[in-house]
Amino acid sequence: MIGRILAVLKARNIEFIRDRTSLTWAIVVPLVLVFGLAIVFSGSESDQFTVAVLDDATTVEAREHPFYATRFIEFVPITDTADAARKVGRHQFDLLFASAPTAQYWVNPESPSGYVVERLLLQTDPAAERQVVTGEAVRYVDWLVPGILGMNMMFGCLFGVGYVVVRYRKNGFLKRLRATPLSAFEFITAQALSRLLLILGVQIVVFTGVKLLLDISMTGTYLALFLVALLGSTALISLALVVAARIDSEELAGGALNLLTFPMMLLSGVFFSLEGSPSWLQSLAGVLPLTPMLTAARAVMIDGAGVMEILPQLTLLLGMTVLFLAVGSVLFRWRFV
């Protein structure tokens, strides 16, 4: 069994590596995106300020506080004070504000935007109580890199497995393999392992390049980040196998894969955070495999989270993998019926 899996895995790896256009695309696209966006957002911070607001402050009474009438400030309701305060420390929020029972706020004195927003707040309420938090600023590029790498992995896993298996089925290669002692399990395992190795290899190259050139934040351990990449990729590959289980049309497969990738690209936090968006939208994003992957990756890279702290995301990714693999195995057909 191992011999057959290795044979198919080796052949698929050769196919990918010799397909120069695919290989170049997999490496160059994320680099171009990271550098492009880093340049675009490397200037001054956004001219719109962001203030986290504790839930208590969203009551009708609280909304009467004159600070809420300030223009060009986005007020983002939050529930976790400690998490929001940490983000103020990292300049991800300019200020954390609570109007009830007494007005108080948390600010990082090192944050230029925090300084401006603090002045605006004190103009409306000079008696507001000040709390100081500290921390180093997180650049947009530090926040963006996990998103771009995750997005690249998502495309690589979904299209690299889903599209390829559908192509094999359509052109009859799967039928040819069906005529050998190779089992569906062995074939699926070989495809998944091949893609996993290639994706992780490519991501290591891209990550190293980005780290060296942009000196992105990496405060956690590489082991934790590798676990996130490993389980995230496995979940995405398994999802691709569900899509590819029966389809024999590349057009239909392309449509189905786009239907999966677009919501993940928009809702899983690749380019921007969903904080402040409706709770139903955040719940929807939570069931997409890219969301726990990016949440865990950012926790490791930016906040220095260890394996235990990202265990909920890792468990979720593992659960998704098991579910998708089970569904994909049941649905899998060698040929269109």
Place this chain on the structure above:
Amino acid sequence: MQSHPYNTAPMTASAPIIEVRNLVMRYPKVLAVDGVSLAIAHGECFGLLGPNGAGKTTTIEIMEGIQAPTSGDVLFRGRPLDRAFHAEAGIQFQSTALQDFLTVRETLELFRRLYDRLENLERVIEECALGDLLDRDTRKLSGGQRQRLLLAIALINEPTVLFLDEPTTGLDPQSRRNFWNLIDKIKKRNTTIILTTHYMEEAYVLCDRIAIMDHGKIIAAGAPDQLLKHHYDDVILQLPQADFPATLASLEHKMLPTQQLVEISTADVNATILKLTEHRVPLNHLRIRPRNLEDLFLELTGRELRP
């Protein structure tokens, strides 16, 4: 034409290596296979013939274990098809794709490693004349070279049963004859061969026994010579149309306008030639040919074009 109870039993007394029992394959709008039963002996070369859409490929794919029938059974050594069958079977499909970007050698290695029982790779390479092509990308092979590679893949596990689905379609005459020589060598190793083809000459040269299918059913089966003997007791005399006088219109004949020929069917060649000479027909261009499988095929399946 005589009536014929067809014989789908193997010619030898030994137990069949493959047995097909009352096979039915029904698609939503088509009954592709309609109660086919066959028994093929070990070492036999069996040909399945039929016009397009007759159900040959569906039948052979069910026999290969690639498709599941609506009903009926396929037995290999008396047992339903299982993984052990795939280990012993070699299959060359009518059309198939290979993995892109792999060389001939890498493709052979890939398939070799999928089997536990391995043919001597060098022998397969030599037999299929692939020695000079080993480092070539499989996408850059000619039609004949590609067919030889597909046959090599089918032989890579030293199969007990070899399925060949229209293996020479699209090949030039040289490649086709080369392919026949190759199949002949494989036959001599006592490998059971099941072949579908559109070429009657190919079936006649290679097959110990044939079955003609139409509309999902077997309409004739047996050894090629026996079938011809069973159906025909005449030979065909061919004359140029210009040499055939109107006074002989009473003679049973058929015009072949595209070839400008007249075909006279007769069981008594001497008497017919005598009649021709009596009518002063020049015999310089007279040709006599025996009945062949193509005659039988067209007679049984009709001459009209299939949709």
